[in-house]
Amino acid sequence: MKKLFKSVLTLSLVAGLAACGSSSSAAGSAASAASEATEATTGDDGVKSEGVMTYAEYAAADLDTQVVVETYVQAKQGWWENSATIYTQDKDGGYFIYGMPISQEDYDKLVPGQKIKVTGYKSEWSGEVEITDATYEIEDGNYIAPALDVTDLLGKDELINHQNQFVSFTGMTVEPIGDDAAYLYNWDGSGTEGDDLYFNVSKDGNTYQFTVESYLCGADTDVYKAVKELAVGDVINMEGFLYWYEGANPHITKVTK
Amino acid sequence: MRKHIILLASLLMSVSLLTGCHGSQGSQEFTVPENFDTSREYEVTFWAKNDTNKTQTDIYEKAIKDFEAIYPNVHVNMRLYTDYGRIYNDVITNIATKTTPNVCITYPDHIATYLTGDNVVVPLDDLFADAKYGLGGTDVAFDSVGQNEIAEEFLEECAFDGHYYAIPYMRSTEAVYINKTYVEKLGYEVPDILTWDFMFEVAEAAMKKEGENFVVNGQKVMIPIIYKSTDNMMIQMLKQKDAGYSNEDGEILLFNDTTKELLYMIAEHAKTGAFSTFKISSYPANFLDAGQCIFAIDSTAGATWMGTYAPLSDISADKFVEFETAVRPVPQFDVNNPKMISQGPSICVFNKSDTQEVLASWLFAQYLLTNDVQIAYAETEGYVPVTTKAQESDTYQEYLSLSGTDNNQHYDIKIQASELLLNNIQNTFVTPVFNGSTSLRDASGQLIENVTKSVRRNEKVDDAYIENLYSSVASLYHLDQATGNASVSGEKADLGPLPSASKALLITLVIVWILIGAYYLYLNQKKKASS
Numbered sequence: 001m002k003k004l005f006k007s008v009l010t011l012s013l014v015a016g017l018a019a020c021g022s023s024s025s026a027a028g029s030a031a032s033a034a035s036e037a038t039e040a041t042t043g044d045d046g047v048k049s050e051g052v053m054t055y056a057e058y059a060a061a062d063l064d065t066q067v068v069v070e071t072y073v074q075a076k077q078g079w080w081e082n083s084a085t086i087y088t089q090d091k092d093g094g095y096f097i098y099g100m101p102i103s104q105e106d107y108d109k110l111v112p113g114q115k116i117k118v119t120g121y122k123s124e125w126s127g128e129v130e131i132t133d134a135t136y137e138i139e140d141g142n143y144i145a146p147a148l149d150v151t152d153l154l155g156k157d158e159l160i161n162h163q164n165q166f167v168s169f170t171g172m173t174v175e176p177i178g179d180d181a182a183y184l185y186n187w188d189g190s191g192t193e194g195d196d197l198y199f200n201v202s203k204d205g206n207t208y209q210f211t212v213e214s215y216l217c218g219a220d221t222d223v224y225k226a227v228k229e230l231a232v233g234d235v236i237n238m239e240g241f242l243y244w245y246e247g248a249n250p251h252i253t254k255v256t257k
Numbered sequence: 258m259r260k261h262i263i264l265l266a267s268l269l270m271s272v273s274l275l276t277g278c279h280g281s282q283g284s285q286e287f288t289v290p291e292n293f294d295t296s297r298e299y300e301v302t303f304w305a306k307n308d309t310n311k312t313q314t315d316i317y318e319k320a321i322k323d324f325e326a327i328y329p330n331v332h333v334n335m336r337l338y339t340d341y342g343r344i345y346n347d348v349i350t351n352i353a354t355k356t357t358p359n360v361c362i363t364y365p366d367h368i369a370t371y372l373t374g375d376n377v378v379v380p381l382d383d384l385f386a387d388a389k390y391g392l393g394g395t396d397v398a399f400d401s402v403g404q405n406e407i408a409e410e411f412l413e414e415c416a417f418d419g420h421y422y423a424i425p426y427m428r429s430t431e432a433v434y435i436n437k438t439y440v441e442k443l444g445y446e447v448p449d450i451l452t453w454d455f456m457f458e459v460a461e462a463a464m465k466k467e468g469e470n471f472v473v474n475g476q477k478v479m480i481p482i483i484y485k486s487t488d489n490m491m492i493q494m495l496k497q498k499d500a501g502y503s504n505e506d507g508e509i510l511l512f513n514d515t516t517k518e519l520l521y522m523i524a525e526h527a528k529t530g531a532f533s534t535f536k537i538s539s540y541p542a543n544f545l546d547a548g549q550c551i552f553a554i555d556s557t558a559g560a561t562w563m564g565t566y567a568p569l570s571d572i573s574a575d576k577f578v579e580f581e582t583a584v585r586p587v588p589q590f591d592v593n594n595p596k597m598i599s600q601g602p603s604i605c606v607f608n609k610s611d612t613q614e615v616l617a618s619w620l621f622a623q624y625l626l627t628n629d630v631q632i633a634y635a636e637t638e639g640y641v642p643v644t645t646k647a648q649e650s651d652t653y654q655e656y657l658s659l660s661g662t663d664n665n666q667h668y669d670i671k672i673q674a675s676e677l678l679l680n681n682i683q684n685t686f687v688t689p690v691f692n693g694s695t696s697l698r699d700a701s702g703q704l705i706e707n708v709t710k711s712v713r714r715n716e717k718v719d720d721a722y723i724e725n726l727y728s729s730v731a732s733l734y735h736l737d738q739a740t741g742n743a744s745v746s747g748e749k750a751d752l753g754p755l756p757s758a759s760k761a762l763l764i765t766l767v768i769v770w771i772l773i774g775a776y777y778l779y780l781n782q783k784k785k786a787s788s
Contacts, residue, residue: 064710064713064714065714066714121710121714123537125537125538125539126538126539126540126543126571133710186309186339187309188309188310188311189311190307190309190310190311190313190314190337190339191309191337191339192336192337195339245571246539246543246571246572246573246576247573
């Protein structure tokens, strides 16, 4: 994958370490919190306000039309100069909010679980459906999505129904990538420490490529370090967000053996 | 996976505003040492940019290894980047702490910002000309290129404010990668040089549907034109129209009537879905290779991603479709006077208090112009070596002659892209470089992005819209707060009433001159009276 613009994400240094757990980060961990939750927790009844779309309505909306959703922050992928990219989710589906103008002060309020109302345009970029040019309101309410195990959906058309959701993959085997490595910096090994990590995992004879997105989970996060400790043949469980780029491209936030 | 283009844009805007703070961080002016002290050890930090291409990083590593074998007392530490913007950001940050690299890959536009600090970047004029260590110098321990062996057009792109501040490293331009099969299926022939009108006409023809599918490709998706770099699109269109963009004084001329006409034209075809951009849809190559795009406009340095047999790809093998690819220059308004942008990485050397360290850095920078590095790197993409020495070498000529003999090193689309530039070097241009030119470039692309998004969202694009767009984009990129030598104008600026201090000074000057005149007359009268 080219990912020329992915590298740009490192600019947002205050970005989304929160999702991944970090020995050096005091930030809360949405993904970690979710992974440890035995069930979803809600601080409100989940009923949509007037004029707000249900997830089904959002999913059915045409591209380039205005959408209004109420959703809950799950992880923050980056912030710089009043703009943020955020994984959000309600009980029915995921909403990826891309490049939303927001102040540092409000960005800090968007802790995992925080309810927000987002108005923007439904867009698609290489298969990734997202809300762009968005505005927001912070509302009362809290919800942490549990990780949905989608291992059995890998390679199937139904997987896209869970795009942008917090998901898990279980019992997958690390396969070689590049010159028999367990992982690469960037998709072709052209990167260095701090760049995205790419690794291959297989299940039932099929191999898939997963990513540790360096802006969601940087070099000092547990998952980044864990992937660097992987060896070909390891059997692992993973959690992350079901990002899409010309097909499923999970952004992994946690790896356990 | 492009993600966070907005973040980059914001960052670039913010760092450009910070640059005024660096003046106090200057070092002493660099002077070329008499001799290079090889008894000492030197650490040279090199910030390199690659196109997320492992072969390119391998070439850098080999170049370092080979250079260190020639100069064992110089140790080059490379840091890899895949984005110019990030290098720019890091350099700006490190200027303030005096921890810039020694050598880095960069754009001249970015250097103009670095130069707002005193003696941050080494002017290379004296180094070029130095008899011992300059270009083709007698004491350079490798086959150094002479200044006359660097393509003049490319070298001149690195000169501004009366000095050379960089050496070119690689050059590319933009190309249209065309699905020739579909163009012919629509009843057209691909000309040697496309006009914008031709491209838009074919694109509109490709929008015909039967049921849910487009007729031309039988698929549900067809975006006939996808432009990767909309800033280049606007810049080249304006140049071809001989319309304003900016001038050497940093005057910003972008927001003019020709720009408005172009935006209307783009809006017309964005509204039908015939035109889109990388930022809105994705990489042109992904759509081209899947038979979902007919005119993919991207850098010649992106050629290895284009076509049915592209050696690099982001899409799965089952999405590729079979078609013939044609490579052409960017569309023109006047095919008899083609104009296309010259782009690509350059190399600058940062100043340090230790002149010997700077000299070691210069020697390494110069090594990147040797044939081994130039030819190897140029072959990784549709780049062109910047030295005539490399361009004319048997090795490079043989490489070109083997076009199409395989789909990797000699991938025909890649070599055609290189040849496109080689055949059009005289038709290339660059935009004026000044502190703020990076923001202006971003703004020019933003105009196209906004218009395209707006019409897709059924917003009305009219004169009022354009006027508001000009204002908001100028504000977003701080072009309405231009500092230094940059100013926004299509006309001479109204500077307003004179400050009172200035008025007082002028009045005083007038009174003094009157008194001088009166005294002179008094002396004359006195002289006449006495005689």
